[in-house]
Amino acid sequence: MPDDSRLICAEKVCKTYQTAETPGRLVLDHVDFSLHEGEIVAILGKSGSGKSTFLRVLAGLTPPSAGYVAYRGRAVDGPAHGIAMVFQTFALFPWLTVLGNVELGLEAQGVARAERRQRALKAIDLIGLDGFESAYPKELSGGMRQRVGFARALVVNPDVLLLDEPFSALDVLTAETLRGDLMDLWLDRRVPTKGIILVSHNIEEAVEIADRIIIFGSDPGHIRAEIPVPLARPRDVTSPRFQQLVDEVYAILTTVPGREPGRRGARGAEPVGIGYRLPAASIQQLVGLLDAICAPPYSGRADLPHLAETEHIEDEELFVLIEALQLLGFAQVAGGDIWAAPAGRAFVEADLQQRKQIFADQLRRSIPLAAHIRKVLDERPGHSAPEGRFLAELEDHLSEEEAHEVLETMINWGRYAELFAYDYDRGVLSLENPS
């Protein structure tokens, strides 16, 4: 493709988050990317893979630590004119009416009052908000609010539209309608926008909308795979070709790197260290999902997209659960399928007390952090240790916030398994349970 068709181009973008104390953590590692004219690109990845950060680098909201971002050949060093963004949380000003919110960008550009009003009304009309001009955001439903978000973005006639999970705060039905309306505008060329980047965690949504899907890997964020979507529009979500692509993306996203079945050798080869960012999976959901996999109709082996649909689990949640099941050795995943491992089957067949025992065994065997905490508690004379001790160790590998999240997950799992106890008030882990 000729060079001048590139709207946005990013080369070797790195991003390091630095605080006063810690030396800095890499969240984006040498990301190369370009958006071509007439193209919709979806960026998929687990939460924490840096995909939102990457979008903000492209938007000029945060500067890259290294590397280069250009919009139409000019370096991006702040929000550029011609790029507009729609936010997951809508980010509407609650004290402005719908009209006021939509006019905001024009007002900032110094567009004259009459023209401002006329353009805003047109954008409101376009996105199907007419009649709501004088409403305040808090009077509107989520779907209508996000329509305001879109109108605010479209009114400035953006060249490039950046969408940061714009549909994920909406219910399924609303999201589908809004997505359809947006695609109609795009396909009918009723908006001057030349390119769209969509950050999402919904695989089907990405396959439905995008011409190309970029899959981000975590720790640090990098591009793991790029999948073109050569399907004709309008796309039929029930067609085998569509489903096959969805499967393919599921397969990539649900495989823990370094744990692909082929490469997995003896149990000793552990890719998971103490500082591994444990997925924040709740015990209830883990157990529920494992039960579902082992029960009919799956009876031990399930197709992931199908499973997500029958169990009503959002993709993002599903990734978390599946990663946890894999880490704990309860299940294995390959090619978009998941099947129960022997430990998983044993767990499902056991009664309540036995389940806890199996869970504890798996924790000590497969999660180094759990084994480490237990070892420290066993060795200490009082069999207790302050949480700060473990947090400090985790913070060698993770940000402060992530360290807290990981320890919280660990404590939840450890409590269920009765591997150790935790006193919230004192912030102390110990071996004894309150008598």
Added chain:
Amino acid sequence: MQQRWGLPIVAWPSRLRPTYWDGIALPLVLGTLVLIGWASRQMSVPYRLGQTLPLSLDPWHLPEYGLRTVLRMALALLASLVFSLAYAALAAKSKRAEKLLIPVLDILQSVPILGFLSITVTGFIALFPGSLMGYECAAIFAIFTSQAWNMTFSLYQSFLGVPQDLREAARMYHLSSWQSFWQLEVPYALPNLVWNMMMSVSGGWFFVVASEAISVAGQDVKLPGIGSYIALAIDRRDLAAVGWAILAMLAFILIYDQLLFRPLLAWGQRFKVEAIGQDEIEPPWFLTMLQRARLFDLLRLLFEGMAALASRAAKRAAAPRAVRRRRPRGRAPWIDAAWNAALLAGALYAVVEGVLFVRGEVGWHEVLHVLLLGLATLLRVIVLIALAALVWVPIGVWIGLRPRLARRVQPVVQFLSAFPANLFFPVAVIAILRFHLNVEIWVSPLMILGTQWYILFNVIAGTLALPTDYQFVASNLGVSRWLWWRRLVLPGIFPAFVTGAVTASGGSWNASIVSEVVRWGNDTLVATGIGAYIAEETEKGDFPRIALGIGVLCLYVLLFNRLLWRRLYNLAEERLRLD
């Protein structure tokens, strides 16, 4: 710009056609203009030092005096608003400025207002020789110091709390820093600011006597106003006049409440980020008038025109900055280090200077004595807060469990907390003199007379916020009375109670200066305490001792806050939050 006003925006000429509301609005506006003109003329009349200003205890003069006081309060409030916007914006925007400004503000807010008055009054007089204006400025400045600090803190905290996504949206849509200040940061801060303005004005009323009847540093001037009227009534032992003053004060606070704060509060609702459900405030009549009367639309259009011009000018001025390449922050650690060192050196220098200044006059023995005086006041504050809690927590819970009653009681309590309790001090003095009561004990309740309402107010709010489910569960399980208090109500209202108690205790420290020394004519009752010490030294104009007293008071307040309230606050935040 118009959206800032939050009124409906579609504007065509028919909107400017008069309505019935204009019948009230027009005389109100014209009358206000005339009154302001008259009162401000009175401010700058010629004045020679030593001249006695005519002041009469005739109640018919009270409206005039009240008006002049109200004007002073309004000017001080305006000054506080401008000051706090600038100060808070600077502190919130620049990490380096923050390190200096916030600790300074912390200290400023614990300095009693008489302290400010005694230091600045001579300067103001020198500024306007031969005119009353100097004294007026001093009085306004004194009121300003009782209002500005908590407004500044509130703004600063709100500025820091602006949600990240709104900030990003503002940047993404290219709002200049001027635009996003007025379109994002200030609107976001508004609901809290309005609350703090209400509290500030209450503080202003409380100190209105001290700031109008200037009797510090050898000065003795009584500026015409309600405060001076009260001071004179106390001098002349005129109980009837005190009664009139209380009535007048009630009327003026009611007017302030109806014309300014009720509308502001209701209007401020729209700026809340999260939708609030049932406790929407009913639109007060004055706001309705503002929104319905066409006169105000006209004024608004005028104002908007000016605002747009100003904004355009500001934008032109700010334009080079917007284009300028944003440099990543924190690239110059040595500048930060140098700045920290300079701040530290400055603080050390100030401490050394202060100690030398005080020590030049005062012996160690007296320093120890003043520290003990502080302890006496500390004891009073603790005992009083405990007593107030014992009284108001059960009452507050009782009211809070009856939401309909609570809705009716709340404005009354707000009103009570706005009323300057020191107007009732003379009554207490007369009682103490008549019944030969122990001064040390019976003067103490005066400290909490005005601030106890914060405890009641917050306990009511806290009880209202307790989910009714909890009460159903409790009655379903047959929880006994005592257990009900221990397991449900007390933990449930604890965060709200702490908030109220912090405010009450802060107010009590400040009130100690006016309540540990109380007068009635020639009788002066003095209780042992740091407040009395400061009040007496301020009257004498003994600066090293004033500095010592204020320093010790600040020390106690800071320690008390750090050691007790901060901890309780954290406990409440971490464990007993309802969510």
